[in-house]
Amino acid sequence: MTDYNQQMIEKYRENFLKEVEHNVEEGEWVKMCMQCGVCSGSCPFGPYWEHPPQELFMMIRAGKRDEVLKSDSMWMCTSCYNCIARCPRGLPITHIIHGLATYAKRLGLAPKEQPTAKFAQLFWDNLTKTGRVNELKLGLALYFKVGEGLKTALENKDLGLAMLKAKRMNPFELVGGHKCKDIKGLHAILAKAEEIEERKIGMKA
Ligand code: SF4
Ligand code: SF4
Incomplete structure (x- = not known):
């Protein structure tokens, strides 16, 4: 507790x-x-x-x-x-x-084992890192954290290949991907929001 x-x-x-x-x-x-x-x-x-x-x-x-x-x-x-x-x-x-x-x-x-609670955390971590959701990383993290990793990925391999072919998925997103222009600014905003929230909780506690 x-x-x-x-x-x-x-x-x-x-x-x-x-x-x-x-x-x-x-x-x-x-x-x-x-x-x-x-x-x-x-x-x-x-x-x-x-x-x-x-x-x-x-x-x-x-x-x-x-x-x-x-x-x-x-x-x-x-x-x-x-x-x-x-x-x-x-x-x-x-x-x-x-x-x-x-x-x-x-x-x-x-x-702790609730899949949507895990997804919410994964989504937040993914989004706040760069200011943009990296769908490829999010999907993979979800497979390995919530699903059965390799098994799920293999089951969906045809879909993945079709997406690659149609240019709907870019494997280079794994090493880079979109970022917002001012990540430092974004992190400062989030830190401030967290501080305000903590203060609010402190006041109520
Ligand atoms: S918003 Fe949530 S609680 Fe309300 S109907 Fe939809 S799923 Fe159910
Ligand atoms: S009053 Fe509203 S919240 Fe309460 S049971 Fe009815 S629909 Fe649900």
Whole structure:
């Protein structure tokens, strides 16, 4: 258990709803949910989530901290915005779901083997390194980290060759690739954003 997690447990003892309201993006909306179930019924991945959005909101109010924060459900959201468009109470459901995932990660409680959580980290690392997504490196990293590496690559070899032929894939991207013009500037912006975020967390902690 991380120190930060322990700190939050002590600070919000027995009041998980308050913890969510103070620390999760748009978390103050959770109490507005009237449990109609429209979001869960509208979510294309709802049947595959252990706890679809409506259930997560109910669990937050019931104080099921561990069950919510350690769940892989939040990592299943594809940001299709179906739920937001249909919620009769206007809850920013997608943002709350991503906020919960981010908070769980910050606390060190996000499921380590969850493929979409791994993908999110790979995508972020890939993008922030040069300021541009290197799709070839991202695809390969994904095969080797989430899939079965060589086996997956071999299964897709015909597709890869066709992409090469059609000039939709450039093997030189592996050694270089696109970069944004001012990488230092980009990294400075990211560092500043991180500092602001840390300060915000510190203020709330
Ligand atoms: S659609 Fe809105 S009000 Fe209904 S359960 Fe989902 S979040 Fe709650
Ligand atoms: S935005 Fe996320 S939670 Fe909402 S319907 Fe789409 S996948 Fe489901």
